[in-house]
Amino acid sequence: MKLLKKGAEADIYQTKWQNSKAILKIRKIKRYRNFSLDSKIRKQRTIKESQMLSLVKSYGIPTPLVYFVNLDKTSIIMQEISGKPIHDLPERKIIELSKEIGKLVGKLHKNGIMHGDLTTSNFILFQNKVYVIDFGLSQISIKPEDHAVDLRLIKEILNSAHAKIMIPSWKNFLYGYKSIVGDAYYRKITKLVSDIESRGRYAQVV
Template sequence: MIFEYFSEKKYDRLVKGFVNNETPYNFIEEIGIGAYGVAYLLEDAASDKKYVLKRLKTKHRHKKKIRQKFDREIKILKETGLHHVPAIISHGKIQDIPFYIMDYIEGKTFEQAIFAEGKRFPLERSLQITKELLSIIKEFHKKGIVHRDLRIPNILLKGNTLYIIDFGLASYINEEIKYDKIINPKRTENHISDLYFIGHFLLFLLYSNYTPTIKKEKSWQEELQLPSAVVDYIERLLLIRPAFSSAEEAFNQIPEI
């Protein structure tokens, strides 16, 4: 464990030296550590525009499957080509550790908005945001890509525009998956995964506007007191009721309040 920690910190210094000496960017700081990667904030020396460098953790350098996932993340990000996704600027290796540099989105994640800033999202606004999110996700699906990690830390709001980040778990859609064979909807390689996460995302938005009146915990259906059409809609996203056949169908059937 000590070796792994030292190895990562040593590699941080290598990244800093590489950025400052071999790229047009200045190294600013480390901004995130995940299960598989580390992210750093960079700044263009001429324009002051900010970027993110993400690299694989050194302890995974000899793990073939994880390296393949990292390579797939780069490939998928390059293929999305959508305004709502950070664009990849370049990619390569630093002493055999793969990395890529992408645009930095200076927005707030919904995790920050809800839990750090205490922002509230009423029902109408929550449904509007969910519809905007679905409009992005259905474009992903048209390109054969499923994100599989649409949690509140991975969805940003910049002004009135949504952005999706962290494609570490993204995959290509497997059209042969049968609904009745799905065991873990979060990890399934089709639209069900993204819609399932969107159901939970919508509940986070709605709970931001909820104040408990009693200590006894109830189901979200009881606590939130939503219109029946909204309850039915969320239950379809969460597979409590029959699933939507696509993100397109979920987009078209979102309740109007």
């Protein structure tokens, strides 16, 4: 078993499941919380994430298969998607795939799901298909405000991690998103994104 990532909420390991490459995600104990409360929260989040992965797949969105859930250890063993994170691809490829990412996010929102952690590291290209991973912060939500927060985050990521190609990537993302959610909802969400940005600028000035 190999440690791939130490996160604030969970540690990610590379492992095996019935001779297949797999990912083991273990939620961390938060020692500053009451032990029984912490255990309850970690179990609830583990259940929710495993359910969300399966739910999203039912909408035709590529996600890892869930192999096994251990509530005592608050862990999930899931399929390893052996591709490359979009974050690590050549710039021209990121621009090209931003349209597909936009479509996938559009499908999530159209089906009432907020991802909660939309970064280019949470989309993986594998066998010419883009997979969405890490639903640890996701939630069922039809609120336009929540969907706008999703879009605002991916825009920030493009602006910080991919600054040179931010404009064409964001344009392609919005094109793909709009093709799924429709013109009216697209206008509503992008207006909310602008509102969030303006509040941020005001807060910085103050």
